[in-house]
Amino acid sequence: MDEERFAHFRPIFSPKSIAVFGASDNRMKFGYRFLRALLDSPFEGGIYPINPRAADVDGLRAYPDVCSVPDPVEYAMICVPAAAVPDVIRDCAQKGVKAVQIFTAGFRETGNEAGLTLETEIVRIAREGGVRIIGPNCIGIHCPASGVPYGPMPLCGESGPVAFISQSGGHAGNIVGEGMLRGIRFSKVVSYGNGCDLDSPDFLEYFAADPETLIIGAYIEGIRDSRRFFEMARETSRTKPIILWKGGQTLPGAETAASHTGSLAAADAVWKGTMKQAGVVKVESFEELADTILAFCHLPFPAGKNVAVITGISGGGGGTSVASTDALTFAGLSVPPFTDETREALKDIVPRAGSILRNPLDLAGAHGQIGVITRAVELVMADPSIDSVILHERLETFTFPMASDNPRCLADVLLEQRGRSGKPLLVVVPYGFGEENRSDLQTTLCAGNVPVFPTIPRAARAIANLLRYVELHGDEGSN
Amino acid sequence: MDEERFAHFRPIFSPKSIAVFGASDNRMKFGYRFLRALLDSPFEGGIYPINPRAADVDGLRAYPDVCSVPDPVEYAMICVPAAAVPDVIRDCAQKGVKAVQIFTAGFRETGNEAGLTLETEIVRIAREGGVRIIGPNCIGIHCPASGVPYGPMPLCGESGPVAFISQSGGHAGNIVGEGMLRGIRFSKVVSYGNGCDLDSPDFLEYFAADPETLIIGAYIEGIRDSRRFFEMARETSRTKPIILWKGGQTLPGAETAASHTGSLAAADAVWKGTMKQAGVVKVESFEELADTILAFCHLPFPAGKNVAVITGISGGGGGTSVASTDALTFAGLSVPPFTDETREALKDIVPRAGSILRNPLDLAGAHGQIGVITRAVELVMADPSIDSVILHERLETFTFPMASDNPRCLADVLLEQRGRSGKPLLVVVPYGFGEENRSDLQTTLCAGNVPVFPTIPRAARAIANLLRYVELHGDEGSN
Numbered sequence: 027m028d029e030e031r032f033a034h035f036r037p038i039f040s041p042k043s044i045a046v047f048g049a050s051d052n053r054m055k056f057g058y059r060f061l062r063a064l065l066d067s068p069f070e071g072g073i074y075p076i077n078p079r080a081a082d083v084d085g086l087r088a089y090p091d092v093c094s095v096p097d098p099v100e101y102a103m104i105c106v107p108a109a110a111v112p113d114v115i116r117d118c119a120q121k122g123v124k125a126v127q128i129f130t131a132g133f134r135e136t137g138n139e140a141g142l143t144l145e146t147e148i149v150r151i152a153r154e155g156g157v158r159i160i161g162p163n164c165i166g167i168h169c170p171a172s173g174v175p176y177g178p179m180p181l182c183g184e185s186g187p188v189a190f191i192s193q194s195g196g197h198a199g200n201i202v203g204e205g206m207l208r209g210i211r212f213s214k215v216v217s218y219g220n221g222c223d224l225d226s227p228d229f230l231e232y233f234a235a236d237p238e239t240l241i242i243g244a245y246i247e248g249i250r251d252s253r254r255f256f257e258m259a260r261e262t263s264r265t266k267p268i269i270l271w272k273g274g275q276t277l278p279g280a281e282t283a284a285s286h287t288g289s290l291a292a293a294d295a296v297w298k299g300t301m302k303q304a305g306v307v308k309v310e311s312f313e314e315l316a317d318t319i320l321a322f323c324h325l326p327f328p329a330g331k332n333v334a335v336i337t338g339i340s341g342g343g344g345g346t347s348v349a350s351t352d353a354l355t356f357a358g359l360s361v362p363p364f365t366d367e368t369r370e371a372l373k374d375i376v377p378r379a380g381s382i383l384r385n386p387l388d389l390a391g392a393h394g395q396i397g398v399i400t401r402a403v404e405l406v407m408a409d410p411s412i413d414s415v416i417l418h419e420r421l422e423t424f425t426f427p428m429a430s431d432n433p434r435c436l437a438d439v440l441l442e443q444r445g446r447s448g449k450p451l452l453v454v455v456p457y458g459f460g461e462e463n464r465s466d467l468q469t470t471l472c473a474g475n476v477p478v479f480p481t482i483p484r485a486a487r488a489i490a491n492l493l494r495y496v497e498l499h500g501d502e503g504s505n
Numbered sequence: 506m507d508e509e510r511f512a513h514f515r516p517i518f519s520p521k522s523i524a525v526f527g528a529s530d531n532r533m534k535f536g537y538r539f540l541r542a543l544l545d546s547p548f549e550g551g552i553y554p555i556n557p558r559a560a561d562v563d564g565l566r567a568y569p570d571v572c573s574v575p576d577p578v579e580y581a582m583i584c585v586p587a588a589a590v591p592d593v594i595r596d597c598a599q600k601g602v603k604a605v606q607i608f609t610a611g612f613r614e615t616g617n618e619a620g621l622t623l624e625t626e627i628v629r630i631a632r633e634g635g636v637r638i639i640g641p642n643c644i645g646i647h648c649p650a651s652g653v654p655y656g657p658m659p660l661c662g663e664s665g666p667v668a669f670i671s672q673s674g675g676h677a678g679n680i681v682g683e684g685m686l687r688g689i690r691f692s693k694v695v696s697y698g699n700g701c702d703l704d705s706p707d708f709l710e711y712f713a714a715d716p717e718t719l720i721i722g723a724y725i726e727g728i729r730d731s732r733r734f735f736e737m738a739r740e741t742s743r744t745k746p747i748i749l750w751k752g753g754q755t756l757p758g759a760e761t762a763a764s765h766t767g768s769l770a771a772a773d774a775v776w777k778g779t780m781k782q783a784g785v786v787k788v789e790s791f792e793e794l795a796d797t798i799l800a801f802c803h804l805p806f807p808a809g810k811n812v813a814v815i816t817g818i819s820g821g822g823g824g825t826s827v828a829s830t831d832a833l834t835f836a837g838l839s840v841p842p843f844t845d846e847t848r849e850a851l852k853d854i855v856p857r858a859g860s861i862l863r864n865p866l867d868l869a870g871a872h873g874q875i876g877v878i879t880r881a882v883e884l885v886m887a888d889p890s891i892d893s894v895i896l897h898e899r900l901e902t903f904t905f906p907m908a909s910d911n912p913r914c915l916a917d918v919l920l921e922q923r924g925r926s927g928k929p930l931l932v933v934v935p936y937g938f939g940e941e942n943r944s945d946l947q948t949t950l951c952a953g954n955v956p957v958f959p960t961i962p963r964a965a966r967a968i969a970n971l972l973r974y975v976e977l978h979g980d981e982g983s984n
Contacts, residue, residue, distance in 0.1 A: 054872050056820070165821065178820070194824025196817070203937050247827060273824065278840050279831035285863060286823040310835075311962055312828060312935075338675075341535070341657070342644065344765040345673025345752065348726060349791060352758035356789075361757050384764060393533050456791075457959070458682050462941035480936070483790055 027235045034158055035232050037124035039169045039214050041101035043072035045092050045123070047114050048105035049083045056129055057105035058084065059178030064103075066180040068173035072097055092121045100124050103166060108132035111162065112147055119155020126152075126159055127166030129177070134220050134288035135163050149222050163287065164219030165195030168202060170212060171238070176202045177217070186211020187240035188319055189233040191226055193218065193287050194273065197245045197312060204316045207465050209472025210323055213238040220287050227255040234262040242266055243319045247273040248289025256304040263305035267322050267495050270306045271315045272297050305498045307491050314487055317479060321488035324475040325450040327496050328413040328489060331359045334406045335386035335482075337418040339399060339436065346418055347386035350482040357486035359493075361385055368409040375401050385412075396428035400439045407447045414450040414489050418482060421460045424453075424467055437467065441474035450492070452485045453478045506714045513637055514711050516603035518648045518693050520580035522551035524571050524602070526593050527584035528562045535608055536584035537563065538657030543582075545659040547652035551576050571600045579603050582645060587611035590641070591626050598634020605631075605638055606645030608656070613699050613767035614642050628701050642766065643698030644674030647681060649691060650717070655681045656696070665690020666719035667798055668712040670705055672697065672766050673752065676724045676791060683795045686944050688951025689802055692717040699766050706734040713741040721745055722798045726752040726759075727768025735783040742784035746801050746974050749785045750794045751776050784977045786970050793966055796958055800967035803954040804929040806975050807892040807968060810838045813885045814865035814961075816897040818878060818915065825897055826865035829961040836965035838972075840864055847888040854880050864891075875907040879918045886926045893929040893968050897961060900939045903932075903946055916946065920953035929971070931964045932957045 044064065048057030057077075061084060064073055074097075075083040078090040089095050092102065092114075102123050104114055108130050118126055133145035145162065152159050160166055165177035170185040179199055183206045192198035195217040202215060213236065216229055226249050233239045242262070249255045259268055274283035275294050283289045301308045309315045335350045337343035351361045364372070364385050372383050375398050377391045387406060392398040407415055417440065424437045444451045453471055455464065457480055468478045479485035523543060527536030536556075540563060543552055553576075554562035557569040568574050571581065571593075581602050583593055587609050597605055612624035624641065631638050639645055644656035649664040658678055662685045671677035674696040681694060692715065695708055705728050712718045721741070728734045738747055753762035754773050762768045780787045788794045814829045816822035830840045843851070843864055851862050854877050855870045866885060871877040886894055896919065903916045923930045932950055934943065936959055947957045958964035 163823075192824075194821075194827070196821035197824035197828070199821065200935065200937075207937065245824065273827040273831070275831045276834035278834050279827055282830040282840070282863070282865065283827045286827055311832065311960070313960060313962075342673070342675035342678065344642075345671075345676035345724065348673070348752040348758055348762045348765055349676070351761040352752070352754045353790065355755035355757050361761075384761070386761065456679065457936070458679075458686065461943065464940065481790070481792060483792075 027237055032232050032235060034124065037100040038158065038160065038167060040172045041071060041174070043074065043097060043099050043101070044069070045074040045076050045095065045099045045102045046105070047076045047092070047102060049075035049088065050077055050080060051083055055105070056178055060103050060105055060129070063175045063178050063180045067175040067182050069175070070173060072099070074099060092117045092123065095121070098122065102126040104128045104130060106130060108144060111144070112151055115148055115151045115157055116155065119151065119157050123157060126157060127164060128159060128162035129164065129166070131163040133162045134222065135286060137285060137288065145220065145222050152223060159223035160216065161219045162222060165198060165217040168198075168212070168215040176215060179203070181206060184211050185213060185238070186323070187238070188212050188323060189236065189239040189242050190215040191218070191229045191233070191242065191244040191246070192216065193221070193226070193247045193289070194245050195219065200312060201243065201316060201319070208316065208320055208468050209477060210316070210319050221250070225250060227251050227258060230255060230258050230262065234258060234266065240266055241319065241322050242268045243315065244268065244270045245273060245315070246270060247283035247287050252300070256300050259304040259306050264499060268306045269309060269315065269318050269322065269491070270301060271309045271312070275310065302498065307495050307498070309491065313484060317484050317488040318491040320477045321492055324472060324477045325452070325492060326448055327492055328450050330413040331493055332362045332411055332413045333359050333486075333489060334364070334409065334412040334415045335361065335418060336389060336403060336406060336415065337386055338388035338390040339392065339394065339419050340423045341390050343386070343388035343390055343418070346482070347388055350386055350416070350418065353483040354486045357483070357490045359486055359490060362411050364406070364409050365411050368405050371405050372402060394428055396432055396434055396439065399428070399436070400443070403439060403443045407443050407449055407451065412449070414452065416452045416454055416482065416485050418454040420458060421455050421463060421467065424455070425463065437470055440471065440476050444474055444476050450489065451476050452488070454480070454482050454485050456480060506716055511711050511714060513603065516579040517637070517639065517646060519651045520550060520653070522553065522576060522578050522580070523548070524553040524555050524574065524578045524581040525584070526555045526571070526581060528554035528567065529556055529559060530562055534584070535657055539582050539584055539608070542654045542657050542659045546654040546661050548654070549652060551578070553578060571596045571602065574600070577601065581605040583607045583609060585609060587623060590623070591630055594627055594630045594636060595634065598630065598636050602636055605636060606643060607638060607641035608644065610642040612641045613701065614765060616764060616767065624699065624701050631702060638702035639695065640698045641701060644677060644696040647677075647691065647694035655694060658682070660685060663690050664692060664717070665802070666717070667691050667802060668715065668718040668721050669694040670697070670708045670712070670721065670723040670725070671695065672700070672705070672726045672768070673724055674698065679791060680722065680795060680798070687795065687799055687947050688956060689795070689798050700729070704729060706730050706737060709734060709737050709741065713737060713745065719745055720798065720801050721747045722794065723747065723749045724752060724794070725749060726762035726766050731779070735779050738783040738785050743978060747785045748788060748794065748797050748801065748970070749780060750788045750791070754789065781977065786973050786977070788970065792963060796963050796967040797970040799956045800971055803951060803956045804931070804971060805927055806971055807929050809892040810972055811841045811890055811892045812838050812965075812968060813843070813888065813891040813894045814840065814897060815868060815882060815885060815894065816865055817867035817869040818871065818873065818898050819902045820869050822865070822867035822869055822897070825961075826867055829865055829895070829897065832962040833965045836962070836969045838965055838969060841890050843885070843888050844890050847884050850884050851881060873907055875911055875913055875918065878907070878915065879922070882918060882922045886922050886928055886930065891928070893931065895931045895933055895961065895964050897933040899937060900934050900942060900946065903934070904942065916949055919950065919955050923953055923955050929968065930955050931968070933959070933961050933964050935959060
């Protein structure tokens with residue numbers, strides 16, 4: 027990475043010290059919540075509450091203004107009323123603060139003259155003073171490696187390969203939470219709201235160069251310099267997959283986006299074409315976004331669209347076999363027969379009645395015998411006509427030992443088989459009883475690159491999106 | 506109900522005594538599991554394990570054959586190998602058993618001559634002996650009012666208005682489990698597998714007449730006498746909504762269905778047209794099936810397609826506002842502006858900055874004040890331009906008191922407002938942290954007819970399906 031070119035991002039994602047403007051003891055206020063989350067996080071740098079009406083906040087010494095802080099301050103989180111923001115940025119410039127994130131709303135997104143003028147003013151003050159702005163109207167940054175939590179959420183997972191660029195603070199928070207539960211680990215996350223200074227193209231450029239980032243996810247409502255964004259995306263997506271959820275895909279949605287972040291609506295057809303040219307994988311909902319990023323994190327690219335489904339281990343997989351065939355077909359995937367060799371080998375181990383030795387494979391006939399199940403999974407994973415495998419089961423089936431004289435459970439079997447195979451293996455666990463155990467199961471399976479999905483249609487879309495990337499990039503993706 | 510005409514259904518759904526063929530102490534076998542679930546259930550009639558090689562099973566006296574049982578036996582659950590089924594049915598006829606459900610597979614669904622012959626044979630024996638058959642290749646019946654659990658699942662929820670007809674034992678079990686967690690209560694459930702004697706038209710006819718059934722759900726792969734089914738459906742759906750999930754909607758799915766229950770494939774276009782003519786609400790996945798039945802159970806029909814969304818109570822509802830507008834628009838619904846009166850009234854209570862006083866309504870500006878939130882929900886529910894309301898929040902926000910001096914929580918507010926309004930109110934709680942508390946929240950809210958959905962797109966589809974029913978039936982639906 028060209029360190030000098032991206033020097034301004036170092037104090038943003040790895041600040042040595044942080045001031046929190048508007049921090050107070052009022053627990054309902056975001057100033058309090060940003061400070062509290064920071065104090066609860068592993069961040070080891072200096073933390074300075076700024077509040078002209080408090081000597082201390084939450085037990086920490088407070089300062090009336092940032093210039094009174096005796097130590098250098100590199101970064102600031104701003105949670106003061108909109109009218110006070112210009113003076114805060116002036117102070118930051120004077121103090122030598124390198125960058126600020128502005129939680130405060132009431133700028134361009136209001137759609138009125140006063141908001142627009144105020145936003146123009148803070149950009150001017152910041153540029154003159156050498157201060158970079160993230161926001162306003164945003165939650166700001168999150169960097170597990172630096173120990174900076176996501177805004178007011180005391181969440182700081184493990185560091186990992188995914189950077190996330192978000193025009194919505196809520197969606198970014200949701201993906202961080204979802205990631206902790208399902209196994210998406212982040213290098214850096216940024217919610218940038220109105221993007222008055224640093225905007226999505228700037229973050230994309232940085233993440234493209236950032237060696238810790240291998241996959242880029244984004245939620246975007248509008249881009250001022252969309253040409254620059256998509257030119258960069260075309261270059262970047264060849265080596266780092268970009269998964270993009272466009273907010274405001276419909277005309278009413280675009281109108282809502284305009285009042286959310288002041289984004290201008292562009293016809294969805296234009297976006298679709300542009301994203302395709304840029305090699306970007308397009309998703310249409312939060313669930314598809316999370317599922318797709320999860321798949322890119324943990325799965326190799328499938329060689330083709332042929333999927334096998336294994337179900338019925340705890341009994342009664344016939345209906346799921348039909349439903350999953352429909353769902354995979356809807357997603358543009360195929361559910362081909364196994365080869366004759368696989369069928370013959372399965373016949374030797376699975377009693378015929380009650381089990382249908384076709385794809386989807388209903389393992390009800392294995393009567394929960396772990397040896398039979400292990401061999402069946404192995405045979406299906408090895409079948410040359412199969413490119414990806416989905417195993418569908420209830421939550422409780424995965425973690426209990428399957429035989430009284432054998433401590434191995436289904437999760438062990440899957441991790442072992444996945445370790446031996448270069449093919450994607452996905453697990454589908456429908457929501458139901460015992461949900462309190464889902465997070466542990468997901469952590470265990472994800473550690474061995476077996477991601478967990480809640481429904482077959484969602485797993486199917488994730489596979490289809492891996493193939494979409496291959497289709498967009500062909501052989502260049504393997505470079 | 507014409508009691509005489511439906512007399513044969515009484516011993517099926519309300520048997521006075523049940524024999525379990527193939528019950529043994531082998532816990533891996535379904536014979537054991539059917540018996541165990543029955544013993545664990547509130548069923549108060551006689552229970553008789555039939556096993557020629559055991560004097561007792563699970564502590565209960567066993568009989569070598571059903572004719573040795575000293576008391577009358579009305580119903581039988583058959584879990585013996587396929588080849589033994591004809592003799593079991595002969596015995597049942599001799600004993601005077603009124604009906605049997607056959608768990609055993611290996612009949613018509615095998616697609617081979619032997620299976621077909623065996624199925625023809627058991628039908629002949631049963632007809633000659635006056636025994637009705639449910640199955641084979643099925644889980645059978647479930648009736649909370651009679652205390653009969655769902656097959657091997659020791660689940661027996663409260664009795665309610667929904668009858669479910671299923672050609673898949675797995676899907677029927679899943680809807681029973683989903684119902685217990687989300688608030689769908691059943692009058693009667695039947696998994697009928699191959700339907701060699703009693704078939705879907707027979708069950709539909711009975712549920713149409715059954716006074717305890719108000720809503721009918723179905724999972725069907727194929728119908729031998731589809732003309733009879735849809736003629737009955739057309740008559741029935743005018744007063745009892747029918748929600749139907751067709752298994753094998755795609756050609757590959759239909760092929761899988763053929764080997765599951767021996768159902769013949771019919772082009773999806775034919776089904777679509779037939780379902781529309783019959784006034785049946787068509788769904789395309791298990792999730793949509795459950796969501797739609799849930800909506801029909803708990804919601805009045807919306808007057809139109811205008812939906813309001815409330816979000817951001819725990820902060821940051823902007824992104825959700827955009828995403829939900831897109832999702833509702835995708836589902837064919839509208840997200841209209843509030844009336845000027847509503848906007849003015851909202852302005853008086855919600856601080857402007859940070860809150861966008863439009864639909865979707867981002868309540869971040871209410872800073873969690875329960876009085877403001879209550880009044881805002883009330884205003885939105887009362888807005889004459891709004892037909893349905895969706896409230897989107899994280900799980901933990903619903904159940905904690907929102908103020909230290911007020912024990913009321915968001916769930917209380919919603920139940921109160923729903924009680925005052927004749928409009929549908931839906932809650933969306935995304936999956937995340939604290940899932941162990943979801944079931945309690947769903948039970949609480951459902952008791953006040955506020956159903957809970959996990960995503961906005963799924964809530965949107967449920968509303969769209971309520972409107973679909975109104976569209977199919979017009980004013981006759983209100984008769």
